Amino acid sequence: MTTTVTGTEQVTAAEAADLVKVYGSGDTAVVALAGVTVSFPAGQLTAIMGPSGSGKSTLMHCLAGLDTVTSGEVYVGGQALSELNDRKLTELRRDRVGFVFQQYNLLPTLTAEENITLPLAIAGRKVDPAWFDAVIGAVNLADRLRHRPTELSGGQQQRVACARALITRPAVVFADEPTGNLDSHSSAEVLAFLRRSVTELGQTVVMVTHDPTAAAYADRVLFLEDGRIVDELAEPTAESVLDRMKLLEVAAHAADDSAGSGGSAAHDPASI
Ligand SMILES: Nc1ncnc2c1ncn2[C@@H]1O[C@H](COP(=O)(O)OP(=O)(O)OP(=O)(O)O)[C@@H](O)[C@H]1O
Ligand SMILES: [Mg+2]
Numbered sequence: 066m067t068t069t070v071t072g073t074e075q076v077t078a079a080e081a082a083d084l085v086k087v088y089g090s091g092d093t094a095v096v097a098l099a100g101v102t103v104s105f106p107a108g109q110l111t112a113i114m115g116p117s118g119s120g121k122s123t124l125m126h127c128l129a130g131l132d133t134v135t136s137g138e139v140y141v142g143g144q145a146l147s148e149l150n151d152r153k154l155t156e157l158r159r160d161r162v163g164f165v166f167q168q169y170n171l172l173p174t175l176t177a178e179e180n181i182t183l184p185l186a187i188a189g190r191k192v193d194p195a196w197f198d199a200v201i202g203a204v205n206l207a208d209r210l211r212h213r214p215t216e217l218s219g220g221q222q223q224r225v226a227c228a229r230a231l232i233t234r235p236a237v238v239f240a241d242e243p244t245g246n247l248d249s250h251s252s253a254e255v256l257a258f259l260r261r262s263v264t265e266l267g268q269t270v271v272m273v274t275h276d277p278t279a280a281a282y283a284d285r286v287l288f289l290e291d292g293r294i295v296d297e298l299a300e301p302t303a304e305s306v307l308d309r310m311k312l313l314e315v316a317a318h319a320a321d322d323s324a325g326s327g328g329s330a331a332h333d334p335a336s337i
Pocket of ligand 2: 121122123241
């Protein structure tokens with residue numbers, strides 16, 4: 066597997082090799098990931114799109130070490146997660162991975178600054194003042210650091226959550242629909258920050274979104290369907306993403322028609 070490489074090859078921040086995730090067993094088994102092989106080069110913003118139930122969150126959780134895999138392997142910063150015991154996996158999740166949730170998940174009793182530096186406090190690590198200033202500057206929250214989450218707008222709360230994800234300088238940040246709860250103005254602020262964290266701070270971000278405008282901030286868009294990567298698009302624009310989504314929808318319907326009423330195990334009946 067690619068790990069830290071030199072020369073013209075790109076360094077891989079995270080990687081999945083033939084990743085399979087099955088929930089449940091027997092008749093009720095759901096194949097959420099049906100063999101995903103993908104790598105996320107360092108210093109890039111990747112968007113993941115796909116219909117509801119296609120496995121986007123499952124893929125993010127498995128890549129972040131938040132969920133176990135049925136088979137296959139995940140690498141973060143070149144480290145195979147299956148080789149880690151529970152304690153080492155916890156450390157890797159804390160130190161090498163950042164996660165941004167749709168619902169912000171901030172601690173209400175802590176100020177913005179305390180929320181942002183919490184991962185370092187838990188790890189017993191000191192705040193690097195230069196990095197803290199760089200992250201706070203990029204997230205544009207310098208005048209909100211003493212506020213508690215209830216005193217912040219949704220967009221500001223999500224920017225605090227993004228800063229918290231970046232404060233450890235992780236190998237990779239996973240953001241699962243980070244703008245799903247935000248209006249278009251706040252969405253643009255959060256997306257601009259995620260973009261800056263990659264372009265100016267050299268971080269690596271993988272983001273799930275349903276929104277072609279959000280996906281257009283990425284360097285690359287991956288399309289998931291029924292637990293598989295079915296397509297990808299480099300240097301996306303909102304228009305090219307929308308066009309590709311329409312094409313994939315047509316192809317999916319054609320495949321459904323020719324498969325008759327059987328359908329695939331990965332299909333979420335609730336989404337039909
Ligand atoms: N804990 C679980 N137990 C059983 N099945 C699950 C579990 N989590 C997810 N699934 C199933 O796995 C499949 C993929 O789910 P996942 O949450 O990854 O989809 P998603 O692409 O993130 O969808 P959405 O866009 O709605 O968030 C779905 O069929 C879902 O019902
Ligand atoms: Mg999801």
